[in-house]
Amino acid sequence: MEAPQTGGQGQPIGGPFTKFSFETGAVTDSETDWDIAFRGTSIAVNGGTATGTNEEPARNGNAGATIQNGIFSDITNAAGLSFDQDAAGSFAVPAGSGEGWYNYNPATFTVTPIPGRILVFRTHDGKFAKIEIVSYYRDAPAEPDAFSDESRVYTFDYVYNPNEGETALE
Amino acid sequence: MSLNKNNLTLIFFTLCITLVSGQVEEQRDSILTQDLDEVVVTATRTVRQLSSLPLPVTLIPKTQLEQTGVTRLNEILNEQTGIIMTPDATVGGGEGVQIQGIASDYVLVLIDGVPVVGRSSGNLDLSRFAIGNIKQIEVVKGPSSSLFGSEALGGVINIITEKPSTEKISGQLSHRMATFNHHNSNFSINQRKEDFGYSFFVDRLSTDGYDLASGDVGQTVNPFDNYTLSGRLFYDASKKLDFFVSGRFFHQDFDIAPSTSMEQDWNLLVRANHDPSPKTNVQYELYYTNYITDEESLDLLTDEVLLSNDFNQKLFRPEVRFNQKFGENTLTLGVGGNLETLQRNLFADNVSFFSQYVFSQYDFTPPEGLNVIAGLRFDNHSEYNSQFSPKLSARYEISPSLAVKGSVGSGFKAPDFRQLYLDFTNASGGGYSVFGKEVEAQGIRQLQENGEISNLAVNPSLLGERLNAESSVGYNLGLTLKWGKLTTDVNLFRNDFTNLIDTQILASKTNGQNVFGYINRERVYTQGLETDIKFNGIKNLNLSGGYQLLFAYDKDQEDSLDQGEVFAREPETLQTVRLERSQYFGPENRSRHTFNFKVFYEIPKWDANANLRVVYRSKFGLTDRNGNKLLDDFDNSFVDGYSLVNLSLGKTLFKHYQLQLGANNLLDFRGNNPLALQDNEVLINPGIQLFTRLNITF
Numbered sequence: 088m089e090a091p092q093t094g095g096q097g098q099p100i101g102g103p104f105t106k107f108s109f110e111t112g113a114v115t116d117s118e119t120d121w122d123i124a125f126r127g128t129s130i131a132v133n134g135g136t137a138t139g140t141n142e143e144p145a146r147n148g149n150a151g152a153t154i155q156n157g158i159f160s161d162i163t164n165a166a167g168l169s170f171d172q173d174a175a176g177s178f179a180v181p182a183g184s185g186e187g188w189y190n191y192n193p194a195t196f197t198v199t200p201i202p203g204r205i206l207v208f209r210t211h212d213g214k215f216a217k218i219e220i221v222s223y224y225r226d227a228p229a230e231p232d233a234f235s236d237e238s239r240v241y242t243f244d245y246v247y248n249p250n251e252g253e254t255a256l257e
Numbered sequence: 258m259s260l261n262k263n264n265l266t267l268i269f270f271t272l273c274i275t276l277v278s279g280q281v282e283e284q285r286d287s288i289l290t291q292d293l294d295e296v297v298v299t300a301t302r303t304v305r306q307l308s309s310l311p312l313p314v315t316l317i318p319k320t321q322l323e324q325t326g327v328t329r330l331n332e333i334l335n336e337q338t339g340i341i342m343t344p345d346a347t348v349g350g351g352e353g354v355q356i357q358g359i360a361s362d363y364v365l366v367l368i369d370g371v372p373v374v375g376r377s378s379g380n381l382d383l384s385r386f387a388i389g390n391i392k393q394i395e396v397v398k399g400p401s402s403s404l405f406g407s408e409a410l411g412g413v414i415n416i417i418t419e420k421p422s423t424e425k426i427s428g429q430l431s432h433r434m435a436t437f438n439h440h441n442s443n444f445s446i447n448q449r450k451e452d453f454g455y456s457f458f459v460d461r462l463s464t465d466g467y468d469l470a471s472g473d474v475g476q477t478v479n480p481f482d483n484y485t486l487s488g489r490l491f492y493d494a495s496k497k498l499d500f501f502v503s504g505r506f507f508h509q510d511f512d513i514a515p516s517t518s519m520e521q522d523w524n525l526l527v528r529a530n531h532d533p534s535p536k537t538n539v540q541y542e543l544y545y546t547n548y549i550t551d552e553e554s555l556d557l558l559t560d561e562v563l564l565s566n567d568f569n570q571k572l573f574r575p576e577v578r579f580n581q582k583f584g585e586n587t588l589t590l591g592v593g594g595n596l597e598t599l600q601r602n603l604f605a606d607n608v609s610f611f612s613q614y615v616f617s618q619y620d621f622t623p624p625e626g627l628n629v630i631a632g633l634r635f636d637n638h639s640e641y642n643s644q645f646s647p648k649l650s651a652r653y654e655i656s657p658s659l660a661v662k663g664s665v666g667s668g669f670k671a672p673d674f675r676q677l678y679l680d681f682t683n684a685s686g687g688g689y690s691v692f693g694k695e696v697e698a699q700g701i702r703q704l705q706e707n708g709e710i711s712n713l714a715v716n717p718s719l720l721g722e723r724l725n726a727e728s729s730v731g732y733n734l735g736l737t738l739k740w741g742k743l744t745t746d747v748n749l750f751r752n753d754f755t756n757l758i759d760t761q762i763l764a765s766k767t768n769g770q771n772v773f774g775y776i777n778r779e780r781v782y783t784q785g786l787e788t789d790i791k792f793n794g795i796k797n798l799n800l801s802g803g804y805q806l807l808f809a810y811d812k813d814q815e816d817s818l819d820q821g822e823v824f825a826r827e828p829e830t831l832q833t834v835r836l837e838r839s840q841y842f843g844p845e846n847r848s849r850h851t852f853n854f855k856v857f858y859e860i861p862k863w864d865a866n867a868n869l870r871v872v873y874r875s876k877f878g879l880t881d882r883n884g885n886k887l888l889d890d891f892d893n894s895f896v897d898g899y900s901l902v903n904l905s906l907g908k909t910l911f912k913h914y915q916l917q918l919g920a921n922n923l924l925d926f927r928g929n930n931p932l933a934l935q936d937n938e939v940l941i942n943p944g945i946q947l948f949t950r951l952n953i954t955f
């Protein structure tokens with residue numbers, strides 16, 4: 088899934104977010120029926136308020152996010168988790184290397200997902216899903232090369248429970 | 258006076274034959290006189306016989322420095338048991354010394370008992386110190402903050418210069434040439450006349466440097482030239498009072514036009530030594546040192562300044578020491594102060610510290626055969642919490658051939674200027690910021706006012722809370738066994754570190770980068786065994802071997818592993834796996850096994866000598882590459898174990914001419930750095946370095 092962005096490297100960051108719906112399992116253009124959205128390394132949720140960055144989608148759902156540490160298959164239930172929402176100045180999935188879902192290596196200029204970080208989401212309409220981001224480069228190469236591999240292309244595994252009121256994620 | 262090559266081959270061949278046949282000949286017993294010669298001053302700050310000390314001490318005598326033909330401090334240290342010169346994890350970084358698995362940041366380096374300053378990212382570049390006019394190098398392993406204060410956690414390296422002893426003017430002039438267009442010339446002159454003595458030393462070194470990574474722009478070690486000047490004066494005002502003045506100057510320029518990089522270091526020491534009675538000794542000491550680097554990186558095309566780093570550190574230190582003998586026992590008291598200043602363009606303001614300290618030590622022999630040394634030091638500092646550093650060590654001689662020794666001591670390292678005052682935003686590297694503890698609160702506030710902070714990661718009320726000194730407790734327990742001509746030393750060690758200063762993320766910026774600060778966090782231990790075996794039962798032949806077994810780990814990482822909170826990604830399938838404790842390799846740059854073997858052989862009838870030294874270190878890792886903050890089996894960053902073999906052959910001609918030939922890294926080991934980018938090759942070592950040296954003594 089592509090998540091392009093413009094600017095960066097000292098320039099203002101811009102460009103539309105790529106919105107994703109767990110229900111359809113696909114990228115969507117809908118202004119309302121989206122759960123999470125990607126632009127560069129940033130991940131927005133359809134819940135809370137705008138963070139203040141350029142060209143971000145309006146929040147009109149009740150989505151939320153939390154980061155769990157573990158093996159993907161070990162995270163089996165969303166019950167009891169507390170979810171953060173986007174707010175002015177901060178994403179629910181924290182931005183920055185080492186804080187949210189990725190590490191940035193300034194020596195090789197690569198962005199790699201932190202092993203063991205599982206993102207658990209409440210969708211815009213109150214259902215639950217978990218994802219593990221596997222790669223930030225097209226075709227998920229084992230050792231991405233920042234110069235030859237196309238970045239801002241997400242590969243992730245996800246599990247979505249479409250049943251209203253159920254928290255199980257297996 | 259050229260030396261026939263066949264002849265040299267023969268010398269070496271003879272040496273090997275001698276080794277293989279292992280013939281033992283009767284010889285006069287010279288061990289006793291040797292032992293008496295071997296006195297050290299670093300362990301107790303009093304003159305003590307090496308073999309009687311309750312601490313692990315390595316002594317590198319002048320003959321070893323001369324016969325190996327080394328020119329710089331780092332080269333000779335790397336050949337000692339348990340002492341490793343480690344490359345910086347980053348390509349092109351300097352080398353640091355590691356003792357008992359403890360990094361360079363925590364090793365104190367002294368010249369004639371006073372500290373040298375000028376560290377880059379905590380690392381002191383030991384290739385700055387020319388080997389010349391040196392009597393011996395002493396290395397005390399384990400913490401010695403009870404005597405020396407900050408930085409003496411892993412050990413203390415003390416370079417002891419030589420005193421002139423003859424009425425006749427004596428000296429030496431030499432030139433050494435080696436691979437990479439290395440030229441090293443030096444000259445020294447010494448004289449002692451009645452109550453006055455002097456000693457001067459000049460050294461020049463230039464080289465084209467070398468490149469370990471051919472695929473990138475620039476060289477790993479750029480061409481440079483440097484100069485060392487040192488002068489010392491000795492004056493005996495009376496039988497009871499003598500004076501010593503020592504000055505040293507070092508200047509180095511890298512040839513990297515249009516950019517510039519200069520390093521300069523100078524120090525001045527004045528010492529008065531007063532013996533009011535045969536049992537009382539007082540030493541008054543004034544020491545000043547100044548270390549400067551000026552670097553400017555220019556863009557090759559536009560001449561635009563990419564990076565400018567000016568660093569100017571000064572230390573002034575008065576100290577008074579008092580030694581009183583009570584029979585066999587000695588009481589030492591000391592008091593002093595450190596006034597340090599630093600100007601650096603990456604800091605908001607010039608900074609200065611003032612710290613005061615007192616120390617005491619009692620060295621006594623309760624019953625015969627037992628020696629106990631108890632020491633305590635107190636350091637009071639303006640910028641971090643004060644430190645008490647006790648140490649207790651003891652040696653018991655069970656029989657003339659067997660002794661046990663043990664010590665427990667503490668060490669600390671003051672937070673450095675960088676950790677307190679750095680105020681740095683990397684404009685070219687994407688715009689991350691780093692703040693020292695004393696300026697972080699203000700720095701964050703400034704960024705917030707500019708609207709550059711998107712997310713604060715720490716509680717704002719905790720910003721600017723004082724750092725503690727990093728500290729350690731070291732335990733050493735050893736045995737010395739003498740059996741005929743064989744001497745064996747075995748030492749078990751353990752060092753527990755707390756409050757190690759680590760970086761933490763303070764906030765994330767709106768540009769996606771982070772703001773970093775410093776925090777006391779890490780708890781690390783190193784433990785293991787070191788052993789030295791010396792054999793001099795064959796005439797003119799000295800054999801020695803050393804081995805260190807090392808286990809070093811971060812305790813918090815071990816806890817996380819035990820709780821199953823550490824993960825890695827299988828490189829091929831990209832499957833996440835939970836790591837086991839056994840998959841954790843330990844901190845970077847630690848080899849489990851290190852080993853050295855040395856043969857020194859003298860051939861009196863030819864006035865020649867030969868020596869062969871082999872150093873081995875086992876596999877070590879360079880850095881975490883899979884983002885779980887520790888080195889594990891899945892990190893593709895391990896360097897395989899390797900050996901370096903150094904050979905040196907020397908012959909004296911016409912009494913005053915010494916010719917030396919040799920090779921460092923004789924087997925031309927080059928290795929492979931796993932951090933090299935795809936399709937590039939980065940070496941570990943530049944390969945064989947041949948050298949020849951002519952020395953004229955007078």
